[in-house]
Amino acid sequence: MKKILVPTDFSKNAYAALFYVTKLFSDEALQITILHSFGEEVGKLTSRVDIGRSDNIIEKLYRQSNEDGEQLVHKIKLDSSKVAHNFEVISTPATLSKTVNKLVSTEGIDLVVMGSKGRTGAEDVLVGSTTEKITKSLEGCPLLIVPREVDFVIPSNIAFATDYNDFYQLSKLRPIVRLVRQYNSTLHLVHVGSKSELDTNQQQNLEKYQNDLTEYNTQFHFISKGESISKTLHTFIDNNTMDLLALVYHKHAFLKQLFREPVVSRVGKHTHIPTLVIPIKK
Numbered sequence: 001m002k003k004i005l006v007p008t009d010f011s012k013n014a015y016a017a018l019f020y021v022t023k024l025f026s027d028e029a030l031q032i033t034i035l036h037s038f039g040e041e042v043g044k045l046t047s048r049v050d051i052g053r054s055d056n057i058i059e060k061l062y063r064q065s066n067e068d069g070e071q072l073v074h075k076i077k078l079d080s081s082k083v084a085h086n087f088e089v090i091s092t093p094a095t096l097s098k099t100v101n102k103l104v105s106t107e108g109i110d111l112v113v114m115g116s117k118g119r120t121g122a123e124d125v126l127v128g129s130t131t132e133k134i135t136k137s138l139e140g141c142p143l144l145i146v147p148r149e150v151d152f153v154i155p156s157n158i159a160f161a162t163d164y165n166d167f168y169q170l171s172k173l174r175p176i177v178r179l180v181r182q183y184n185s186t187l188h189l190v191h192v193g194s195k196s197e198l199d200t201n202q203q204q205n206l207e208k209y210q211n212d213l214t215e216y217n218t219q220f221h222f223i224s225k226g227e228s229i230s231k232t233l234h235t236f237i238d239n240n241t242m243d244l245l246a247l248v249y250h251k252h253a254f255l256k257q258l259f260r261e262p263v264v265s266r267v268g269k270h271t272h273i274p275t276l277v278i279p280i281k282k
Contacts, residue, residue, distance in 0.1 A: 013115030
Protein backbone atom coordinates (compact mmCIF):
# COMPACT_ATOMS: atom_id res chain seq x y z
CA MET A 1 0.00 0.00 0.00
CA LYS A 2 1.42 3.37 -1.04
CA LYS A 3 1.97 5.75 1.88
CA ILE A 4 1.09 9.39 1.31
CA LEU A 5 1.72 12.24 3.76
CA VAL A 6 -0.45 15.34 3.44
CA PRO A 7 0.43 18.27 5.74
CA THR A 8 -2.56 20.53 6.34
CA ASP A 9 -3.48 23.83 7.96
CA PHE A 10 -7.16 23.01 7.26
CA SER A 11 -7.28 25.64 4.51
CA LYS A 12 -8.97 25.25 1.12
CA ASN A 13 -5.54 25.08 -0.48
CA ALA A 14 -4.56 22.15 1.71
CA TYR A 15 -7.86 20.40 0.98
CA ALA A 16 -7.29 20.80 -2.76
CA ALA A 17 -4.01 18.93 -2.38
CA LEU A 18 -5.63 16.12 -0.39
CA PHE A 19 -8.48 15.76 -2.88
CA TYR A 20 -6.11 15.78 -5.87
CA VAL A 21 -3.96 12.93 -4.58
CA THR A 22 -7.02 10.76 -3.78
CA LYS A 23 -8.04 11.16 -7.43
CA LEU A 24 -4.52 10.75 -8.84
CA PHE A 25 -4.22 7.30 -7.29
CA SER A 26 -7.90 6.36 -7.35
CA ASP A 27 -7.13 2.92 -8.77
CA GLU A 28 -5.26 1.78 -5.66
CA ALA A 29 -5.84 1.95 -1.92
CA LEU A 30 -3.58 4.48 -0.21
CA GLN A 31 -2.52 4.91 3.39
CA ILE A 32 -2.95 8.69 3.73
CA THR A 33 -1.57 10.39 6.82
CA ILE A 34 -2.89 13.92 7.35
CA LEU A 35 -0.43 15.94 9.42
CA HIS A 36 -1.21 19.16 11.25
CA SER A 37 1.53 21.05 13.06
CA PHE A 38 0.38 23.73 15.46
CA GLY A 39 3.92 24.61 16.52
CA GLU A 40 3.68 28.23 15.37
CA GLU A 41 0.45 28.74 17.29
CA VAL A 42 2.07 27.29 20.42
CA GLY A 43 4.96 29.72 20.08
CA LYS A 44 2.66 32.71 19.70
CA LEU A 45 0.33 31.78 22.55
CA THR A 46 2.79 30.46 25.14
CA SER A 47 5.33 33.26 24.86
CA ARG A 48 3.05 35.42 26.99
CA VAL A 49 1.89 32.93 29.64
CA ASP A 50 3.36 30.88 32.46
CA ILE A 51 4.25 27.18 32.08
CA GLY A 52 1.10 25.86 33.74
CA ARG A 53 -1.16 27.77 31.40
CA SER A 54 0.98 26.84 28.37
CA ASP A 55 0.27 23.13 29.05
CA ASN A 56 -3.46 23.90 28.95
CA ILE A 57 -3.01 25.80 25.69
CA ILE A 58 -1.20 22.85 24.09
CA GLU A 59 -3.98 20.48 25.23
CA LYS A 60 -6.58 22.83 23.75
CA LEU A 61 -4.67 23.01 20.44
CA TYR A 62 -4.45 19.19 20.35
CA ARG A 63 -8.21 18.93 20.87
CA GLN A 64 -8.98 21.53 18.22
CA SER A 65 -6.62 19.91 15.74
CA ASN A 66 -8.11 16.46 16.32
CA GLU A 67 -11.66 17.82 15.89
CA ASP A 68 -10.69 19.60 12.67
CA GLY A 69 -8.95 16.42 11.52
CA GLU A 70 -12.06 14.29 12.10
CA GLN A 71 -14.19 16.74 10.11
CA LEU A 72 -11.60 16.75 7.31
CA VAL A 73 -11.54 12.93 7.09
CA HIS A 74 -15.35 12.86 7.06
CA LYS A 75 -15.43 15.36 4.18
CA ILE A 76 -12.73 13.67 2.07
CA LYS A 77 -14.40 10.27 2.51
CA LEU A 78 -17.66 11.74 1.22
CA ASP A 79 -15.89 13.43 -1.69
CA SER A 80 -13.93 10.31 -2.64
CA SER A 81 -16.52 7.70 -1.70
CA LYS A 82 -15.63 5.28 -4.51
CA VAL A 83 -12.01 5.01 -3.38
CA ALA A 84 -10.85 2.66 -0.63
CA HIS A 85 -8.16 4.88 0.89
CA ASN A 86 -7.31 4.66 4.59
CA PHE A 87 -6.95 7.99 6.44
CA GLU A 88 -5.32 8.88 9.74
CA VAL A 89 -4.66 12.26 11.35
CA ILE A 90 -1.54 13.22 13.30
CA SER A 91 -1.39 16.44 15.34
CA THR A 92 1.91 17.76 16.67
CA PRO A 93 3.38 20.85 18.35
CA ALA A 94 6.71 20.10 16.62
CA THR A 95 7.75 22.06 13.55
CA LEU A 96 6.30 20.89 10.26
CA SER A 97 9.55 20.40 8.34
CA LYS A 98 11.10 18.40 11.18
CA THR A 99 8.01 16.20 11.57
CA VAL A 100 7.69 15.62 7.82
CA ASN A 101 11.29 14.44 7.51
CA LYS A 102 10.93 12.24 10.60
CA LEU A 103 7.80 10.54 9.23
CA VAL A 104 9.41 10.10 5.80
CA SER A 105 12.36 8.27 7.36
CA THR A 106 10.48 6.23 10.00
CA GLU A 107 7.24 5.40 8.17
CA GLY A 108 8.54 4.84 4.64
CA ILE A 109 6.44 7.63 3.12
CA ASP A 110 6.30 7.40 -0.70
CA LEU A 111 5.04 10.90 -1.44
CA VAL A 112 4.42 14.18 0.40
CA VAL A 113 1.55 16.27 -0.97
CA MET A 114 1.00 19.94 -0.10
CA GLY A 115 -1.10 22.86 -1.21
CA SER A 116 0.90 25.55 -2.98
CA LYS A 117 -0.11 28.11 -0.37
CA GLY A 118 -1.67 27.96 3.05
CA ARG A 119 -4.47 29.89 4.65
CA THR A 120 -2.60 33.21 4.50
CA GLY A 121 -0.94 32.66 1.12
CA ALA A 122 -0.46 35.81 -0.95
CA GLU A 123 -1.67 35.74 -4.53
CA ASP A 124 1.57 37.00 -5.98
CA VAL A 125 3.84 34.12 -4.96
CA LEU A 126 4.27 30.75 -6.62
CA VAL A 127 4.40 28.85 -3.33
CA GLY A 128 3.92 29.90 0.26
CA SER A 129 6.80 30.08 2.72
CA THR A 130 5.85 26.79 4.41
CA THR A 131 5.76 24.86 1.13
CA GLU A 132 9.04 26.43 0.02
CA LYS A 133 10.65 25.46 3.33
CA ILE A 134 9.50 21.85 2.96
CA THR A 135 10.80 21.80 -0.63
CA LYS A 136 14.25 22.85 0.56
CA SER A 137 14.41 20.55 3.59
CA LEU A 138 12.70 17.38 2.36
CA GLU A 139 14.96 14.36 1.97
CA GLY A 140 14.41 10.95 0.42
CA CYS A 141 10.86 11.53 -0.80
CA PRO A 142 9.21 13.42 -3.66
CA LEU A 143 6.91 16.37 -3.01
CA LEU A 144 3.76 17.09 -5.00
CA ILE A 145 2.69 20.75 -4.80
CA VAL A 146 -0.95 21.29 -5.74
CA PRO A 147 -2.43 24.74 -6.42
CA ARG A 148 -5.91 25.45 -5.10
CA GLU A 149 -7.30 26.33 -8.55
CA VAL A 150 -6.49 22.91 -10.01
CA ASP A 151 -9.21 20.65 -11.35
CA PHE A 152 -8.15 17.03 -11.46
CA VAL A 153 -7.35 15.83 -14.95
CA ILE A 154 -5.49 12.68 -15.92
CA PRO A 155 -1.81 13.66 -16.32
CA SER A 156 -1.57 12.71 -19.99
CA ASN A 157 1.18 15.27 -20.63
CA ILE A 158 3.97 15.62 -18.08
CA ALA A 159 6.56 18.38 -18.51
CA PHE A 160 10.02 17.70 -17.07
CA ALA A 161 12.07 20.89 -16.86
CA THR A 162 15.82 20.52 -17.25
CA ASP A 163 18.84 22.71 -17.94
CA TYR A 164 20.81 19.60 -19.06
CA ASN A 165 23.66 20.45 -16.69
CA ASP A 166 22.96 17.14 -14.97
CA PHE A 167 21.60 13.78 -16.06
CA TYR A 168 19.12 11.83 -13.97
CA GLN A 169 18.01 8.40 -15.07
CA LEU A 170 14.33 9.20 -15.42
CA SER A 171 13.56 5.56 -16.11
CA LYS A 172 14.57 4.99 -12.47
CA LEU A 173 12.85 8.05 -10.96
CA ARG A 174 9.87 6.12 -9.65
CA PRO A 175 7.45 9.02 -9.04
CA ILE A 176 7.57 10.02 -12.72
CA VAL A 177 7.73 6.50 -14.13
CA ARG A 178 4.71 5.37 -12.08
CA LEU A 179 2.54 8.14 -13.46
CA VAL A 180 3.79 7.75 -17.04
CA ARG A 181 3.06 4.03 -16.95
CA GLN A 182 -0.24 4.31 -15.10
CA TYR A 183 -1.70 6.91 -17.45
CA ASN A 184 0.32 6.14 -20.59
CA SER A 185 1.50 9.76 -20.43
CA THR A 186 3.71 11.63 -22.86
CA LEU A 187 6.85 12.95 -21.18
CA HIS A 188 7.97 16.38 -22.42
CA LEU A 189 11.56 17.40 -21.60
CA VAL A 190 11.57 21.19 -21.60
CA HIS A 191 14.72 23.31 -21.77
CA VAL A 192 14.63 27.10 -21.59
CA GLY A 193 17.24 27.96 -24.19
CA SER A 194 18.43 27.01 -27.65
CA LYS A 195 19.58 23.51 -28.55
CA SER A 196 22.44 25.01 -30.57
CA GLU A 197 23.75 26.78 -27.48
CA LEU A 198 24.17 23.62 -25.37
CA ASP A 199 27.77 23.09 -24.29
CA THR A 200 29.51 19.73 -24.59
CA ASN A 201 28.35 18.50 -21.18
CA GLN A 202 24.74 19.54 -21.83
CA GLN A 203 24.78 17.91 -25.26
CA GLN A 204 26.04 14.64 -23.75
CA ASN A 205 23.31 14.74 -21.09
CA LEU A 206 20.68 15.36 -23.77
CA GLU A 207 21.88 12.23 -25.58
CA LYS A 208 21.76 10.27 -22.32
CA TYR A 209 18.14 11.31 -21.81
CA GLN A 210 17.30 10.34 -25.39
CA ASN A 211 18.83 6.89 -24.85
CA ASP A 212 17.28 6.45 -21.40
CA LEU A 213 13.73 7.23 -22.53
CA THR A 214 13.44 5.16 -25.71
CA GLU A 215 10.65 2.99 -24.26
CA TYR A 216 8.50 6.02 -23.35
CA ASN A 217 6.53 8.42 -25.46
CA THR A 218 8.90 11.39 -25.18
CA GLN A 219 9.18 14.81 -26.78
CA PHE A 220 12.06 17.29 -26.44
CA HIS A 221 11.38 21.04 -26.42
CA PHE A 222 13.77 24.00 -26.58
CA ILE A 223 12.09 27.34 -25.87
CA SER A 224 13.37 30.90 -25.94
CA LYS A 225 13.63 32.63 -22.58
CA GLY A 226 11.15 35.41 -21.99
CA GLU A 227 10.99 37.62 -18.90
CA SER A 228 12.20 34.87 -16.59
CA ILE A 229 12.73 31.11 -16.55
CA SER A 230 9.59 30.58 -14.48
CA LYS A 231 7.34 32.71 -16.70
CA THR A 232 8.77 31.04 -19.81
CA LEU A 233 8.07 27.59 -18.39
CA HIS A 234 4.55 28.46 -17.34
CA THR A 235 3.79 30.03 -20.71
CA PHE A 236 4.92 26.79 -22.35
CA ILE A 237 2.76 24.81 -19.91
CA ASP A 238 -0.29 26.95 -20.70
CA ASN A 239 0.19 26.95 -24.47
CA ASN A 240 0.83 23.21 -24.67
CA THR A 241 -1.77 22.08 -22.12
CA MET A 242 0.58 20.28 -19.77
CA ASP A 243 -1.07 18.50 -16.84
CA LEU A 244 1.90 18.22 -14.48
CA LEU A 245 5.33 19.85 -14.11
CA ALA A 246 8.17 17.70 -12.76
CA LEU A 247 11.53 18.97 -11.51
CA VAL A 248 14.59 17.51 -9.85
CA TYR A 249 15.74 19.57 -6.88
CA HIS A 250 19.15 19.77 -5.30
CA LYS A 251 20.94 22.63 -3.59
CA HIS A 252 22.56 23.83 -6.81
CA ALA A 253 19.55 23.25 -9.06
CA PHE A 254 18.15 25.94 -11.32
CA LEU A 255 14.80 25.22 -9.61
CA LYS A 256 15.87 27.64 -6.87
CA GLN A 257 15.39 30.45 -9.38
CA LEU A 258 11.75 29.45 -9.74
CA PHE A 259 11.19 30.26 -6.09
CA ARG A 260 13.04 33.57 -6.18
CA GLU A 261 11.53 34.96 -9.38
CA PRO A 262 7.77 34.59 -8.79
CA VAL A 263 7.72 36.85 -5.73
CA VAL A 264 8.11 39.82 -8.06
CA SER A 265 6.70 38.46 -11.31
CA ARG A 266 3.31 37.38 -9.92
CA VAL A 267 3.66 34.12 -11.81
CA GLY A 268 1.56 32.36 -9.19
CA LYS A 269 -1.58 33.89 -10.69
CA HIS A 270 -1.51 31.46 -13.59
CA THR A 271 0.14 28.50 -11.97
CA HIS A 272 -2.67 26.01 -12.11
CA ILE A 273 -1.04 22.63 -12.58
CA PRO A 274 0.63 20.53 -9.89
CA THR A 275 4.42 20.45 -9.59
CA LEU A 276 6.26 17.24 -8.68
CA VAL A 277 9.57 18.02 -6.98
CA ILE A 278 12.07 15.17 -6.68
CA PRO A 279 14.88 15.89 -4.21
CA ILE A 280 18.25 14.40 -5.09
CA LYS A 281 21.41 14.68 -3.03
CA LYS A 282 24.45 16.03 -4.82
